Amino acid sequence: MKPKKQERSGCDDLFRMRLEQMLDQRHALYRLSGKIDWTVVEDHFGALYSEEGRPGIPIRLMVGLHYLKHTFNESDETVVARWVENPYWQHLCGEEYFRHEMPINPSQMTRFRERIGKEGCEFMLGLTVVAGINTKTVSRASVAIVNVDTTVQDKAIAFPTDARLYHKARGALVRLAKQRGIDLRQSYERVSKRALMMNGRYAHARQMRRAKREQKRLRTCLGRVIRDIERKVVLQQTEAGQEHAELKRLLEIAKRIHAQQRHDKGKVYSVHAPEVECIAKGKAHKPYEFGVKVGVVSTSKESFVVGMQALPGNPYDGHTLEASLQQVKRLTGIAPKEVYVDRGYRGHGLAEPVKVWIAGAKRGVTVAIRKKLKRRNAVEPVIGHMKNDGRPGRNFLKGAQGDAMNALLCGAGHNLRKILRRLALLCASFRVSLNQLLASKISNLQLTD
Template sequence: MKGTLPNQNQRNLFRPILKDIINPNHELIILSKRIDWQYFEDSFSPLYSHTGQPGIPIRTMVGLLLLKRIYNLGDETVMVQWVQNPYYQYFCGEAEFQWEPPCDPSDMVHFRKRIGEEGAEKILEVSIHTRKDEIRSTNDVLIDTTAQEKNISYPTDAKLLIKVIKRCNKIAKEQGIDQRQNYKRTMKKLLLKQRFAHHPKRKKEATAALRKLRTIAGRLVWELERKLSEDALKQYQEILKNCNKIVVQKRNDKNKIYSLHEPETACIAKGKAHKKFEFGSKVSFAVVPGVNIIVGIKNFNGNPNDTSTLEPALENIEKISKIKFKNAIVDRGYKGKKMVRGTCIVTPRPPSSRQPYSKDTMRKKCRSRAAVEPVIGHTKHGNRMIRNYLKGIVGNSVNANLAAAGYNFKALLRRIKEHILWTLIFLGSKYKIPEKLIYKLT
């Protein structure tokens, strides 16, 4: 059942309301008035039942998700900050200062699952709508892709085979199966032999240990397939299928499994000197040049070619921002297409017999594409996209959309703060207010 918030203007006889103790010119207060909270109420209300105990109010949950992304906090740390900060509480719709967290951190997990990918896209849509006047001033959009890394350890054959052995032992214990041998002691000895496996003096021993680990893993998987009941086989069908694939996969195979708990993880070669491979999913960014607003973000599972991501990315831009851009400026990785969904694809090309004006215009457009790189970097490091902790394919998309929304709102907060500062400086010069007092007011 959907929960309700108190009226923020309703006064209490015994306790002061938040409006009386906070600065009305604080950037979070101004931002809370610009966001259409009723849109979230109308969109997410059908996801709740009409019976049972009232849940956490929708504005509180959406506000917590936004604060987490804007200030780069975790599910637990945002609760700690919320109790200490009256501006966080007012932003989430509270009328009076609260001494306890609004919910358990696990409730944020349940709310993300409730709204899903569509709900995360609606939050991003609102972040774009708050700055729609700035977006309409241009016909261009910058598009580029990046890797969104999953929260997994660097996959090696030995690591994966050890996980298969441990998972098989766990399933056997849950189902009460009497194993011939669990290989716990043998596994530790073989893992020690894998240390410094590339050293010439240890390579032969390490290769033999890896071969033995593969044999043991395959033996335990096949033993489970023989001894499990039909109902249990159906229950663990997907896990056993992935375990079998890990046991038999070779170095140059396609569609390999790099993580047992995240089998959809793909290997993306980015060519970076410090990190040759990244394991996760590919994400397409769409940024408006000049104002640097993210107007579209699309997650792709696997490692598709950049050119094949153009059409879904442009479709996503039109769906979320409700704007059709004339030009999409991309890098040389998007070769092969000049027009997609009525949008002209602009890529750097060698000089030709064009007029000088046209040549300079194209050069400026292509140079502006570099602005998308710092936007991607700030979204990753400042809005919790550097490592994706959300589970599954849906978690990839939800994490990307919420990170983009956090980036847009953070940029808007910065603009609000700058506007307040310049307004006070103007008034200070007009009415001769000391500069120290101006900076204290901000």
């Protein structure tokens, strides 16, 4: 059922004080709560709920928690726990009085993301762009001149080695087979665990021939478990007609891990996240990153994120430029006129009216264009700040859908941090000017006396 709106009561509570009366109304978070159009949020996401059943959790509460999570780099569990301690967070989420209990179970955050999907997260990113324009953190004219770049959103997986993948795939198959009531001939638990340990020791000692022997033992154990499960599953299906869809999916992943070679394409790098890709961005300290490529579009003047999306399949950077600019137009209603990119975007294929300037260009470069080409480098610290202060550095959400949602929400978190900094600076400058005015008034009174 649709959630009930958080309506304000007309009368005061005798034993409780309203949050509006407790808080400093000049605080940045307090002022931010009035810059977001929560009515539009409730109308947009309210259509995703059914008309019958138990009333859902207030939409403003769920959206506010996601904004706070990605603004302050919290997990689902910690953002709910900190919400109880912070009255400014509660006011942002629409609470009238201070609450001393957790508002939701952290698992509700996952269910809400599944409900709104990628489109809902993109809508939330668009709301931060509107809030940025309303607070004058970014101007509408700045959206026409943007910097575009790509980065890698790392997945929460261990560094993939063949030995570890064999061990993890075998363990996952054995656990799932036991849950389905399949009696295996042998689980190889102790054998595989010892082989993985010895493989790491031999590799550390540079005894590579012995390390490969242990790796081969792990691969053999995985192959035996795969064949044993396949025989038992076929036997169960012929006798009782049972379906094992999840087990079949895991068997396919395990077979790919068992069969893949070093130089194959489309390899599996994680058992629980088979969508992970190996991406080389040319970094000396980190030759390979495991996750998904993400396109970032920021304004050239304010470095405000006006577009961010996951790009599965590790596409060529130049082929992603059109999709990134279409997202900017979708979110802001303004089509960029000047785009500044690095040399990885050569061969993008975009025609007029969009003018794409590639770093290192010489022909037709004026003084103003040269300044903007130098300003293109500002997108790099934007990505760095998002990875350090936000959550693109390690994505914990599941599947390709989780990759897309995390990228969009991280862009929203970056924008909210800039808006909060803008509101805090405005308040500080107002205080300074007010103090100066009072000091001048006092000095004038003293002179007249």
